[in-house]
Amino acid sequence: MPYYPHTKADIAHMLAAIGVGSLEELVKVPDNVTLREPLDIVPALAEVDITRRFEHFAKKNAGVDYVSFLGGGSYRHYAPPAIMSLAMRGEFLTSYTPYQAEVSQGYLQAIYEWQTYICLLTGLDIANASVYDGATALAEAAIMAINANGRKRVLVSRAINPNYLQVLKTYCDGLDLQLDELPIAPDGTTDLSDLHARLATKEYACVAIQSPNFFGNVDVPAPEIAASIGASGTVLIGVVAEALALAALQTPASWGAQIVAGEAQSFGVAVAYGGPYVGFIAASKEHMRRIPGRLVGKTLDNAGNDAFVLTLQAREQHIRRERATSNICTNQAHCALIATMYLAFLGKTGLRDVASANLKRSRELATRVSSIEGCTLAFQAPFFNEVAVDVHQPAKEVLAKLQARGILGGIDLGRFYPEFSNHILMTATELTTSADIEALCTALKEVVNVPARV
Amino acid sequence: MAQPQDLLYSKEHEWVKLNGDVATVGITDYAQNSLGDIVYVELPRVGATIAQFGNVGVVESVKAVSDLFTPIGGEVTEINGGLENDPALVNREPYAGGWLFKVKLSDTAQRNNLLAPADYEKEIAE
Numbered sequence: 001m002p003y004y005p006h007t008k009a010d011i012a013h014m015l016a017a018i019g020v021g022s023l024e025e026l027v028k029v030p031d032n033v034t035l036r037e038p039l040d041i042v043p044a045l046a047e048v049d050i051t052r053r054f055e056h057f058a059k060k061n062a063g064v065d066y067v068s069f070l071g072g073g074s075y076r077h078y079a080p081p082a083i084m085s086l087a088m089r090g091e092f093l094t095s096y097t098p099y100q101a102e103v104s105q106g107y108l109q110a111i112y113e114w115q116t117y118i119c120l121l122t123g124l125d126i127a128n129a130s131v132y133d134g135a136t137a138l139a140e141a142a143i144m145a146i147n148a149n150g151r152k153r154v155l156v157s158r159a160i161n162p163n164y165l166q167v168l169k170t171y172c173d174g175l176d177l178q179l180d181e182l183p184i185a186p187d188g189t190t191d192l193s194d195l196h197a198r199l200a201t202k203e204y205a206c207v208a209i210q211s212p213n214f215f216g217n218v219d220v221p222a223p224e225i226a227a228s229i230g231a232s233g234t235v236l237i238g239v240v241a242e243a244l245a246l247a248a249l250q251t252p253a254s255w256g257a258q259i260v261a262g263e264a265q266s267f268g269v270a271v272a273y274g275g276p277y278v279g280f281i282a283a284s285k286e287h288m289r290r291i292p293g294r295l296v297g298k299t300l301d302n303a304g305n306d307a308f309v310l311t312l313q314a315r316e317q318h319i320r321r322e323r324a325t326s327n328i329c330t331n332q333a334h335c336a337l338i339a340t341m342y343l344a345f346l347g348k349t350g351l352r353d354v355a356s357a358n359l360k361r362s363r364e365l366a367t368r369v370s371s372i373e374g375c376t377l378a379f380q381a382p383f384f385n386e387v388a389v390d391v392h393q394p395a396k397e398v399l400a401k402l403q404a405r406g407i408l409g410g411i412d413l414g415r416f417y418p419e420f421s422n423h424i425l426m427t428a429t430e431l432t433t434s435a436d437i438e439a440l441c442t443a444l445k446e447v448v449n450v451p452a453r454v
Numbered sequence: 455m456a457q458p459q460d461l462l463y464s465k466e467h468e469w470v471k472l473n474g475d476v477a478t479v480g481i482t483d484y485a486q487n488s489l490g491d492i493v494y495v496e497l498p499r500v501g502a503t504i505a506q507f508g509n510v511g512v513v514e515s516v517k518a519v520s521d522l523f524t525p526i527g528g529e530v531t532e533i534n535g536g537l538e539n540d541p542a543l544v545n546r547e548p549y550a551g552g553w554l555f556k557v558k559l560s561d562t563a564q565r566n567n568l569l570a571p572a573d574y575e576k577e578i579a580e
Contacts, residue, residue: 150499289494289496
């Protein structure tokens with residue numbers, strides 16, 4: 001098949017569908033934003049002056065001075081500096097896809113090790129060479145399930161990261177799938193009470209549940225529920241937004257997930273204004289042929305040495321584009337490399353130590369905050385490093401007041417859930433200090449209105 | 455190799471064995487031989503309705519991936535479960551244990567669109 005993305009007829013057809021006459025009309029820049037005169041650029045400066053100028057700009061960025069309790073899918077964790085010095089070596093920084101098997105044995109081995117780590121952490125049989133991010137990983141996992149059983153409905157917990165849900169909705173819309181949501185129970189986990197009735201319809205390709213969920217709560221279906229999901233031919237998808245939790249909790253495979261879609265930013269990848277992230281997909285062996293993206297396998301060369309090769313590529317777009325299970329062209333090889341190095345540096349014990357530090361700090365946060373009058377914990381379920389706090393007044397206002405005091409207090413849950421507009425999602429990691437928590441509590445005491453005593 | 459005389463064939467190298475209104479479908483010895491070691495076969499779903507000469511799956515060998523067309527249309531009643539663990543059955547026994555799926559015919563006249571053994575032999579001799 002020749003590589004012509006669109007014929008003139010294709011383009012005409014698409015333009016007609018959206019009701020635009022021509023490509024020029026489609027991309028027409030409105031007059032009021034069209035540049036009419038040259039940009040006002042400062043004259044050429046000496047290097048030292050440029051440095052001064054940018055230092056001046058950088059000082060305007062107050063972000064580093066804030067005490068932060070932000071999380072909700074992006075987590076601040078410590079990464080040993082050795083990772084960056086190794087990952088930034090020229091051998092790893094290539095402008096082209098680093099899979100040319102003949103010349104990239106080192107990179108292929110790194111990806112193979114990443115896959116191995118993801119399998120160990122999730123408890124599943126196979127993992128791919130990473131995908132764009134956790135949200136697209138979930139969407140790809142749903143497509144895998146649909147391809148596995150041919151059903152056209154997708155069931156997802158409402159306690160999944162709302163950004164992931166948005167991406168999934170976008171995918172479902174394009175694929176003509178119906179997406180249904182499972183409500184949130186009073187304890188902050190997924191309400192599975194009507195799941196049996198839904199499964200009985202045999203219409204659902206998959207059920208997706210995130211644990212820890214968006215509220216930080218451990219959200220795992222009971223064994224008998226997981227068993228009935230499997231028995232009904234529905235694929236249970238486990239979603240992971242805080243991969244570090246995998247070092248502290250049961251593996252998703254052990255609670256019945258057949259596919260795990262997740263985000264590995266926690267493993268040494270810096271929080272950087274929305275990206276880059278690094279998604280992963282792992283699956284049980286039966287889904288091996290449907291996993292999208294690239295997989296690296298290990299074999300022997302003709303001299304009997306270990307050799308790493310791309311494998312199971314029949315449906316990759318560069319081989320059979322028209323039969324590809326996915327349009328994912330981007331994986332996150334370099335971010336996956338960083339995450340692999342992070343996991344190798346920490347090792348099993350180190351990772352557990354970091355996870356337990358997160359547990360300890362988040363418990364300290366929960367205990368201290370909930371002891372403040374006017375602040376209560378929203379849920380009683382076990383949690384990992386995030387906790388939803390009810391401040392009994394609009395969270396948005398409380399957060400604005402905290403920010404004025406140099407504290408990023410967390411996420412306003414009302415942005416995503418109207419019923420939780422009085423709730424703040426607060427996150428503590430190993431980088432959160434007792435002093436940070438103290439500062440937050442002091443500020444909260446000043447800004448939270450104490451409810452009138454009856 | 456002479457083709458089994460009790461089968462009908464398609465130009466895409468599938469064979470059909472008719473038994474009343476049920477047809478068993480496989481790929482020919484010529485096809486398996488051209489493909490080489492078969493490592494995976496993706497078959498249509500039981501209960502699916504498939505159209506004659508439509509694309510219904512994939513045959514993957516170590517050297518190629520080929521679409522699987524069906525020489526006959528109707529409802530898929532059975533698939534060869536043995537291929538899941540041992541896809542090389544198609545290489546070893548293309549006309550016996552390596553059958554792919556069974557179809558309840560929607561229209562028996564479809565057989566008129568297929569090749570007789572002698573015609574298929576001419577087809578592959580070219």
